[in-house]
Amino acid sequence: MNLNINNSIENKSAELVREIVESAGLDLWDVRFEKEGAYKYLRFFIDKEGGVSFDDCEAVNDEINSIIDKQGFIDKIDVLEIGSAGLERTLRRSEHFEKSIGKKVKLRLYKAVYDKKEHRGILDAFDGDVVTINDNDEIKTFNITEISKINLDDLED
Numbered sequence: 001m002n003l004n005i006n007n008s009i010e011n012k013s014a015e016l017v018r019e020i021v022e023s024a025g026l027d028l029w030d031v032r033f034e035k036e037g038a039y040k041y042l043r044f045f046i047d048k049e050g051g052v053s054f055d056d057c058e059a060v061n062d063e064i065n066s067i068i069d070k071q072g073f074i075d076k077i078d079v080l081e082i083g084s085a086g087l088e089r090t091l092r093r094s095e096h097f098e099k100s101i102g103k104k105v106k107l108r109l110y111k112a113v114y115d116k117k118e119h120r121g122i123l124d125a126f127d128g129d130v131v132t133i134n135d136n137d138e139i140k141t142f143n144i145t146e147i148s149k150i151n152l153d154d155l156e157d
Contacts, residue, residue, distance in 0.1 A: 009033040009073050013042060016071070020063045021046055026056055029085035030092060039078040042068065045085040052084035087154040097126035105133060106153040109146050120153055 014031045021028040021044075030045040044064060046052055061082055068080060091097055091105070105123045113119075119140060121133030131142045131150065 007033055009042065009076065012071070012073070013044070013068060016067050017044060017060075017064050020060055020067070024056070024059045026052070026060065029089060029096075033077075040076060041079045041081060042077045043081045043083065045083060045089070047085040047089075057082045057084075088151045091150045091152070094126070094128060097123070097131070100152060101125065104153040105150055107131065107133070107142065107150040108148045109142065110148050111146070113142060113146060114140055 010031045010033050013033075014028060017031075018028050025048060027047045028044065029047045032041070032043045032045070034041050034043065046056065046060070048056065064082060065080060068074060068077070088106075089096075091100055100123050103123055104120065106118065106120045109117045109119070111117065119133065119135060119142075121135035121140065123131070124134050124139065125132040129144055131144060131147065133140050133142075
């Protein structure tokens with residue numbers, strides 16, 4: 001897991017649309033530029049207290065499409081999507097971790113630590129390099145380089 005995300009299309013797109021999203025009363029959670037099969041997707045993940053509706057996505061869709069269409073990198077994008085960050089949103093950036101302190105998380109590791117490759121618990125702390133969770137009153141720490149993926153774990157088992 002690399003928190004130093006340096007994707008110029010993602011960063012530029014976030015910069016361009018943040019004001020549009022915020023003026024609609026929403027938060028821009030993340031932007032991802034991803035290749036799936038033969039297609040390249042530019043995905044905007046939005047959030048708000050109480051959850052995001054289809055109408056929220058529609059409220060910013062035209063303006064986001066319009067501003068992205070004017071960019072020099074538009075020829076690299078096949079599909080533009082706007083959606084909710086979701087209940088099990090991925091934590092990829094430092095600000096995601098900061099906003100998620102005290103919330104339940106699920107993390108997957110590259111190799112077993114504490115005899116398992118998957119752990120769940122309450123996110124206690126993040127200092128940029130180390131993630132600390134409370135797993136049923138057992139404090140566990142993981143170096144960010146050990147983690148392949150970490151998500152909020154808001155769904156009941």
